Amino acid sequence: MNRFFRLVTRGLYWKKFEKRLPDNYTFEVRRLHKSAFSGLLRHMMDNGGNGPHSVGEGVFSCAFLMGKEDPFTTLWLMWFYESIPVTVATGPPDFFEQFAEPTTKTKAFGLV
Numbered sequence: 087m088n089r090f091f092r093l094v095t096r097g098l099y100w101k102k103f104e105k106r107l108p109d110n111y112t113f114e115v116r117r118l119h120k121s122a123f124s125g126l127l128r129h130m131m132d133n134g135g136n137g138p139h140s141v142g143e144g145v146f147s148c149a150f151l152m153g154k155e156d157p158f159t160t161l162w163l164m165w166f167y168e169s170i171p172v173t174v175a176t177g178p179p180d181f182f183e184q185f186a187e188p189t190t191k192t193k194a195f196g197l198v
Contacts, residue, residue, distance in 0.1 A: 091164075091174050092174075103157075107158050108158055110178070111178060112180075112182055113174060113175070114176075116172065116173050116174075118172060131149065136150050136151070144168045146165075148163060158177075159177045
């Protein structure tokens with residue numbers, strides 16, 4: 087499943103920016119609890135999120151945020167059939183080690 091979402095994220099990034107995410111970047115894929123979806127989407131949009139973008143009628147949608155210092159550090163919120171939300175975060179090697187222990191904020195968004 088992680089490989090699938092890495093490919094989807096790479097494709098979406100290429101489609102939007104015509105640039106490749108670096109080969110050495112790490113991908114963190116997580117299933118999001120449905121009850122946390124609207125709060126995370128609202129938080130993303132309130133903080134400069136891009137989207138939502140859709141393909142098909144309710145088949146696939148996504149929104150994303152980019153890092154200001156590094157445009158390849160991203161957070162994607164993807165949902166399928168309007169009910170199956172997934173997050174994909176991208177970052178440089180060792181980027182996610184700083185988030186090894188779940189924080190109150192990630193727990194609040196249902197990312198644990």
